[in-house]
Amino acid sequence: MAEPMYRQIAEDLQRRIESGDLEQGAQLPTEIDLREQYEASRNTVRDAIKWLTTRGLVETRPGQGTFVVEKIHPYVTTLTGKADIGGGDESVYIAEVEASHRKSDISEPRVEIQRADGVIARSLRLDAGAQVVARHQQRFIDGTPWSLQTSFYPMSLVQQGAIALIQATDIVQGTVAYLAEACDIHQTGYRDTIAVRPPDENEVRFFKLPADGRVPVFEIYRVAFDKTGKRLRLTVTVYPSDRNRLRVDVGEVPPRRIQRLPDTPEPDHD
């Protein structure tokens, strides 16, 4: 027996899905039915379904059944923007999203003062234990959860006059513009580092991801610099990877076409 039985069942079902025999959103036969069709035990059938689930082909709903997953038309977030007018801050994202006929909301920030732990301190080149301002925000598109974001600012910025950073109010013009106004600090660039990892419990709840952690999240670390190379801010943004794509434009790139409505069958890397 080269191939275990549950794999054979899974691959047969996969074939039926990819051939269109089972359409998107269609319900699979129940575990009892599959047990009879494949002459296997229910647990073996369940192993096959679990295999398909891990690969994102089907999803199970307790009390209802097993269904072929429907492809999600992804949101596209462009990471390359004007380095000096935002780059990851509130205002830019809103402009992006509204341009594609979608409505973006952002929560009021939850503000904390905390000691910079290892990663934050190193990213901002602070001594371990230095004070930082953490601003947590939730972002929605058309009412559905889109991203979780936390920005860390050295407390020294507040001492230089950027007192709005420690107020639990959205900075509508964007913190980049605000820092320029409030204390003549000008962001001239940023560096993003993109990783992928399983979601934690908070993220599972907020994004309504499957509890088994099979849908990973993008985690983007953005370190912003001024013209002397000083580190102004670390922003950590988390996106669920199943409904998001990231875009990077380099050099001369033609303007994007208007983003289509969710049901049109176009490639999402257009």
Add this chain to the structure above:
Amino acid sequence: MAEPMYRQIAEDLQRRIESGDLEQGAQLPTEIDLREQYEASRNTVRDAIKWLTTRGLVETRPGQGTFVVEKIHPYVTTLTGKADIGGGDESVYIAEVEASHRKSDISEPRVEIQRADGVIARSLRLDAGAQVVARHQQRFIDGTPWSLQTSFYPMSLVQQGAIALIQATDIVQGTVAYLAEACDIHQTGYRDTIAVRPPDENEVRFFKLPADGRVPVFEIYRVAFDKTGKRLRLTVTVYPSDRNRLRVDVGEVPPRRIQRLPDTPEPDHD
């Protein structure tokens, strides 16, 4: 009992891992031992281990045991380069990697002529069924598999003199430089779209990923343009997400520090 038993067991083990009680690389008690420790059946213990496995905390090795996964020091790939001197092509990657004291190898390309299917045709703005050259390559760092890459070129480029595209030989100066030499076609920019998905069977084999598909891969679609906005190429690159990070630099960014050796405990988004 709000929490199922296997979750309680999993969370207890997770706590023991994150507290350092079980160190990286350490072997967990065997399933039989855990069955006795938690007074559960072996199947329930196995469900707990599967839960930890999906989250990348442990791995099982048949005949050996279950082990706490060791963190991998990731490779960092910068997506933003000079738009006109490569940007994702062979030579640039090699320079990047060698600068961090690692040795990069690339396979000779496997070249195919094929009809552009839906996604490729749309990305290159070709009519469906138009001929394209596909060049598949495998990339290694220090001998370990790093990325799989396929570039698609419109056949019209070959007719304009870029005959090396249809030869199964690496284009050492990079195809961007080659196209400039051979037929005066100059790339001026590119656009990347980053997605994450489970690996297919080829990728599992090549990258030696776990067969259950729990480690996703980055898939980067790069469309390159000339100054008129014409689409010169589509390059699809796949990286395993467990050992890779992507970097995007925008605006003025200070030079990177030398990349450290794998065993130093620095953040990988430095």
Add this chain to the structure above:
DNA sequence: GGGTATTTGTCCGTATGTATT
């Protein structure tokens, strides 16, 4: 709202196969 049928989720025990040491 309540009750019932359906469907998946959890948990058990057991047996046998396969990979590794």
Add this chain to the structure above:
DNA sequence: AAATACATACGGACAAATACC
């Protein structure tokens, strides 16, 4: 070859979620 440890497969029982009447 033997021992160990995980992988596969079976069958059964009950719980929990959902849909429907």
